[in-house]
Amino acid sequence: MPKRKASAKQQFDAGRYLATSGVKKRILNFRASQTIFLQGDVSHSVFYLQSGAVKIVVSSSAGKEAVVAILRPGDFFGEGCIAGQPLRVATAVALGPVSVLRIEKSEMIRVIHEEREFSDRFVAHMLKRNVRVEEDLVDQLFNSSEKRLARALLLIARYGNNEKPQHIVARVSQRTLAEMVGTTRGRVSFFMNKFRKLGFIKYNGGLQVHDSLLRVILHD
Amino acid sequence: MPKRKASAKQQFDAGRYLATSGVKKRILNFRASQTIFLQGDVSHSVFYLQSGAVKIVVSSSAGKEAVVAILRPGDFFGEGCIAGQPLRVATAVALGPVSVLRIEKSEMIRVIHEEREFSDRFVAHMLKRNVRVEEDLVDQLFNSSEKRLARALLLIARYGNNEKPQHIVARVSQRTLAEMVGTTRGRVSFFMNKFRKLGFIKYNGGLQVHDSLLRVILHD
DNA sequence: TCTTAGGTGTTCAATATTGAACACCTCCTT
DNA sequence: AAGGAGGTGTTCAATATTGAACACCTAAGA
Numbered sequence: 001m002p003k004r005k006a007s008a009k010q011q012f013d014a015g016r017y018l019a020t021s022g023v024k025k026r027i028l029n030f031r032a033s034q035t036i037f038l039q040g041d042v043s044h045s046v047f048y049l050q051s052g053a054v055k056i057v058v059s060s061s062a063g064k065e066a067v068v069a070i071l072r073p074g075d076f077f078g079e080g081c082i083a084g085q086p087l088r089v090a091t092a093v094a095l096g097p098v099s100v101l102r103i104e105k106s107e108m109i110r111v112i113h114e115e116r117e118f119s120d121r122f123v124a125h126m127l128k129r130n131v132r133v134e135e136d137l138v139d140q141l142f143n144s145s146e147k148r149l150a151r152a153l154l155l156i157a158r159y160g161n162n163e164k165p166q167h168i169v170a171r172v173s174q175r176t177l178a179e180m181v182g183t184t185r186g187r188v189s190f191f192m193n194k195f196r197k198l199g200f201i202k203y204n205g206g207l208q209v210h211d212s213l214l215r216v217i218l219h220d
Numbered sequence: 221m222p223k224r225k226a227s228a229k230q231q232f233d234a235g236r237y238l239a240t241s242g243v244k245k246r247i248l249n250f251r252a253s254q255t256i257f258l259q260g261d262v263s264h265s266v267f268y269l270q271s272g273a274v275k276i277v278v279s280s281s282a283g284k285e286a287v288v289a290i291l292r293p294g295d296f297f298g299e300g301c302i303a304g305q306p307l308r309v310a311t312a313v314a315l316g317p318v319s320v321l322r323i324e325k326s327e328m329i330r331v332i333h334e335e336r337e338f339s340d341r342f343v344a345h346m347l348k349r350n351v352r353v354e355e356d357l358v359d360q361l362f363n364s365s366e367k368r369l370a371r372a373l374l375l376i377a378r379y380g381n382n383e384k385p386q387h388i389v390a391r392v393s394q395r396t397l398a399e400m401v402g403t404t405r406g407r408v409s410f411f412m413n414k415f416r417k418l419g420f421i422k423y424n425g426g427l428q429v430h431d432s433l434l435r436v437i438l439h440d
Numbered sequence: 441t442c443t444t445a446g447g448t449g450t451t452c453a454a455t456a457t458t459g460a461a462c463a464c465c466t467c468c469t470t
Numbered sequence: 471a472a473g474g475a476g477g478t479g480t481t482c483a484a485t486a487t488t489g490a491a492c493a494c495c496t497a498a499g500a
Contacts, residue, residue, distance in 0.1 A: 060362045137357045
């Protein structure tokens with residue numbers, strides 16, 4: 001391992017490490033809306049997202065669906081098996097062309113033990129993920145569906161492409177938004193138009209989310 | 221209670237290790253409803269709950285409060301600082317007499333590096349916690365407040381004392397329940413009485429939760 | 441080209457939920 | 471014993487939300 005830079009903290013690149021080291025893994029590619037794993041599958045491997053976006057969906061017995069996470073390159077998913085979950089508790093779906101690394105549970109545990117920096121990175125990832133899910137939970141507990149939708153749009157916009165000044169959201173249907181926010185499609189449509197009338201979002205080709213949408217969340 | 225079988229795997233006792241090894245820590249004791257740390261405090265230490273119960277509360281700017289977790293002995297909390305969170309994002313309150321270990325962030329990181337079994341235990345804890353919060357989120361997304369209350373009662377009952385055949389819940393006010401479930405106290409009162417009339421719970425001194433309460437969750 | 445599947449805007453009645461009261465308890469403390 | 475601070479049961483009107491339609495639009499395939 002190269003000498004640690006004094007200042008550079010998050011120097012270690014888990015993706016590069018996984019890709020280039022002797023870690024036993026497999027590269028898998030998926031196309032839009034293909035299923036990576038299905039809720040109820042036996043679970044014995046962890047995934048690392050190299051490129052593209054993935055959504056994590058939970059289905060209820062009543063047939064409802066909820067999107068609990070949208071993942072970006074650098075994220076792990078399916079880590080539940082390390083904690084002893086025998087089955088997948090959610091379904092992972094590619095939102096576009098996607099490339100992932102699949103690492104067997106036992107191999108993952110081995111690597112976590114042997115490579116301290118990788119272990120650090122993994123723990124950091126879990127902690128961050130935890131923070132994020134907890135934020136989502138608090139959002140549900142505190143806010144109305146209008147505010148939750150506003151927050152979801154802002155988050156997607158920033159994650160989607162943080163380089164553009166005017167945030168353009170990747171193609172997300174109202175149905176998916178409804179499943180993320182925890183409401184019905186009709187409601188999403190209603191609020192989207194309200195936001196549009198107020199100038200918070202625009203529809204020029206793709207969807208544009210303006211920062212002023214924050215007012216929806218902040219105000220009263 | 222029969223003697224613990226040495227069934228190989230979860231043999232390592234993180235609490236014992238923390239308490240007896242050379243890990244730099246501090247033992248702190250609190251009484252009922254004392255604050256362990258406050259949302260907004262600077263955060264540079266992790267806590268390990270030795271005995272008692274702790275609730276984690278998030279306050280919104282609008283003055284609403286949400287209980288995002290009830291912790292039991294063996295749980296860590298305040299781990300956000302390891303992920304780089306500079307401030308506490310929630311308040312930790314003792315639900316009764318409580319004894320905790322406080323470990324500085326830097327010391328915690330050192331121990332995670334040096335003691336493999338401890339590290340495993342910590343990662344396992346984070347993963348489990350993650351699963352739990354995600355379940356709570358899904359619960360919010362799918363279920364009505366009636367079902368959420370039923371689930372909360374069942375969870376508390378089982379956690380509270382898993383040794384008794386008839387589950388007796390520790391003293392939890394309707395206000396706290398409302399904050400856990402994400403609804404109003406009036407609503408909790410309403411459903412509690414509904415459950416009682418249906419024989420799902422009883423009020424003999426303490427609150428008794430019957431397994432039949434599961435029907436509320438399962439039935440359509 | 442025709443057809444179809446998915447996405448969207450919109451409506452409406454039926455429910456669920458809130459927020460804020462009020463009266464009544466039961467512990468505590470003074 | 472009086473007072474107070476929680477906790478509880480209950481009410482009510484005002485809102486928010488659902489669920490299920492229906493019509494319209496677009497893109498993509500046969």
